[in-house]
Amino acid sequence: MATHPLIAAPGYQFDTIPDLSRIETRERLSQSAVDGFFAITEKWDLKVEQARALLGGIPRSTLHKYKTAAGTRSQDELMRISYLVGIYKALHILFSDDLADEWMKRPNDNPLFGGVTPLEYAVKTGIPGLQQIRSLLDAARGGR
Known part of the structure; x- marks a missing residue:
């Protein structure tokens, strides 16, 4: 029987969808996700308050801790970063x-x-807004 890749999000295919409810999965993905997040916030020249808000309003001290050790991030934070x-x-x-x-x-x-x-919209609306922005951009580029 042939297997088909699962489409977890427009433009991304996985053999299986990562199970973010599993701590092992979150442990494995957290450091690279946080590293990517900080690279993006630097490129976008975001203020600390904006970066905190994009991660769901985490405390300033928590954001600074992530710079030295990401630890295991929550499913919510990993979805936002994704x-x-x-x-x-x-x-x-x-x-x-x-x-x-x-x-x-x-x-x-x-x-x-x-x-x-778009940044203000993402902060105000959280994950649903991020999803809408992502969908808008994917549609603009032809869904690829």
Whole structure:
């Protein structure tokens, strides 16, 4: 019997969907996820408050601890980071590097954002908003 890859998110295929409810999976993914998160926040020139908000409003001291040791992140945090990585990737496919890195903080007239920047929208709406931004960008690049 043939197996088919599971499509866990637009543009990503997994042999199996990572089970983020399992601590072993979260332990394995946490350090690289946090490293990627900090690389993105640096490229996007985000303030500490913005970075904290994107991770669900974690305390400032917790964010600073992540820089030296990510520990085991929660399912919620890993999902947020996953969406941010997808958004980052899509932006760099669609735009030049400079525009891609500014896009989240620039005014955007797309009705989705209701007059706020994509970053403000993501902070205000959390995971559902990150998912919507990701879907919007994936649609703009043809779903690849």
